[in-house]
Amino acid sequence: MQKEKQGDLLDSIDYSTIVETNEDAKDGQNKCPKCGSTDISLNIHSGRLRCNFCRFELEPQPLDDFAEDFNHLRGKKISSGAKNIKKDDHQVITLKCSSCGSEVVIDTTSQVQARCHWCRSILSINHQVPNGIVPDAVLPFQVSKEEAKKQIEKFVGKRRFFANPQFKKEFTTQNIMGVYFPYMVVDMNSHANFSGQGEKLIRQYTRGNERNRQTYYDADLYHLEREFDLKIQGLTLESSKDRLNKNAVDKTNNVINAIMPFDTEKCVKWDANYLRGYTSEKRDINIEQLESIVEEQSKDIARFSANTTLEEYTRGVCWSKEEFSIQGQRWKSAYLPVWLYSYQQIKGKQKILHYVAVNARTKETMGSIPIHMSKLLFCSFFIEILGILAMFFVDFDYSWLFLFVGFFYYFFMYMKYRNRNARHQYEIETKTNVEHVRKVDQFLQRKTGLTNSKMIGANNTCLHGENLKKGILDILE
Ligand SMILES: [Zn+2]
Ligand SMILES: [Zn+2]
Structure with a gap:
């Protein structure tokens, strides 16, 4: 263990610890614990995953956060899903469907789920493929x-x-x-x-x-x-x-x-x-x-x-x-x-x-929002003319400010839209x-x-x- 001393931080971050967040994850069917269906998706109103077959709601799994207290956080800890990406890792993964035994291919460059074409079960990538797709x-x-x-x-x-x-x-x-x-x-x-x-x-x-x-x-x-x-x-x-x-x-x-x-x-x-x-x-x-x-x-x-x-x-x-x-x-x-x-x-x-x-x-x-430029320029120009007139006719200490009123208007509107x-x-x-x-x-x-x-x-x-x-x-x- 490194000595904990305030101030010597930069030395202390040279070593890092990987914290596994996904140790026992196995790819394949994520089943409803009640009826065994794999047709599960988020119920936005409860924030929980819900079985679309029997309506059972699954308790959200808290992230296996670092067990240690924030106060005692020292050094550099990296969750396993944040590890470096391996560019040439096998991105196409073949999973065996546990219901019917057929093989289903998932291209993990873009997908983390696929449906078994024989039995319609949904198969998921649960382990952290080192290409950055599983956080x-x-x-x-x-x-x-x-x-x-x-x-x-x-x-x-x-x-x-x-x-x-x-x-x-x-x-x-x-x-x-x-x-x-x-x-x-x-x-x-x-x-x-x-x-x-x-x-x-x-x-x-x-x-x-x-x-x-x-x-x-x-x-x-x-x-x-x-x-x-x-x-x-x-x-x-x-x-x-x-x-x-x-x-x-x-x-x-x-x-x-x-x-x-x-x-x-x-x-x-x-x-x-x-x-x-x-x-x-x-x-x-x-x-x-x-x-x-x-x-x-x-x-x-x-x-x-x-x-x-x-x-x-x-x-x-x-x-x-x-x-x-x-x-x-x-x-x-x-x-x-x-x-x-x-x-x-x-x-x-x-x-x-x-x-x-x-x-x-x-x-x-x-x-x-894309702007109708000619319309904005026209309106700003019109306001500028009014400003110049005002400069001559209004008695005000800083009447020269009127000279910029069209520019201000243009800038304000541009910022509001873009x-x-x-x-x-x-x-x-x-x-x-x-x-x-x-x-x-x-x-x-x-x-x-x-x-x-x-x-x-x-x-x-x-x-x-x-x-x-x-x-x-x-x-x-
Ligand atoms: Zn169910
Ligand atoms: Zn199947």
Whole structure:
């Protein structure tokens, strides 16, 4: 066993332990314990698997989670379903039907179930084929197709005026799809140590005459230190390359990212029957590729967690030293449920796949709607003209602002329809627990007559964005 010492995290994650989540799984028939039928699927209302023959409901199997307590999580634990993908593993598996003895072929590149063509029994892949198709856990669909349709119609309904006419004509929620997307879910025990300076606003006032008025600020400058233990629960990452590429120009993947978070603590143990009636996408990314992203996101989470102890520093905090160490981490792979509407817009040679996605647990909805550009440009132009007129006729100190009103309108509408900036705010939406906080708040000096409204160099509400981008680009290459 390695010595547990706060701070020497990076050394301690060199070794990893595989935790079996699927030890005694055998492929073949998943039978109803009451009547023996293999016709079993999810009852969305109860969240349980139900026998479609005798209506018996099976008790969900909790994920054989690491038995040890979160507090004692040390080193790196990997659930067996999150192990590295073997590219050339035999993907076509032949199963013997236990009812009639015939052989049934399942191509595990795309399927985890098949029906025996002789006796109609359903055969399932239960063991973790090392090609990424069988995860440790599944989060069952909870939002019905009808509810998802309503959500999507509501979302689109609010964005009709500037919607592309072709889209308006073709829009229907008839063929929305329930998709299980692959994710990695990470729990982490970490330690953060920050030091720097922060400013509290004392007063704000204006000087000068009518024509030349200037706002000034007085602030108290403090030396600050914050050190704490941080537990991060259920940090969730896309684990298919296609989905991870949130800046893709041909697909609006960012809107699928934006419907996170999921209640991943409700995940249940893998059973192929949860996928019946839904489609799924296979994982094609390994843990080592996601590690740098997880570390960057965790640092962001640590920074934002510190902010809960910094509320009086309204002008901001500038951290000059930030130490972050991971004492323990555990990884599992999971399928999470999404209702997806997609629409392909063809603009000359360019094709854009627009999505409207609904989180099938929380109903959170986000989407991208193709825009009728000439209409939006015309309206923005018209508003711009009104703005210019207003600039001449309205008596207002900042009347030059009217000069931009058309541009603002265009930008606002574009964002409302396309949501290009929508994303999951993992830094504040991930579940965390901050403990054993050590605080230093040492008054340094009062500064008067400052002209900037925020502290210069404040970084406590910024993300470590650049490294994160690089981590994603490395995977996509
Ligand atoms: Zn039954
Ligand atoms: Zn059979």
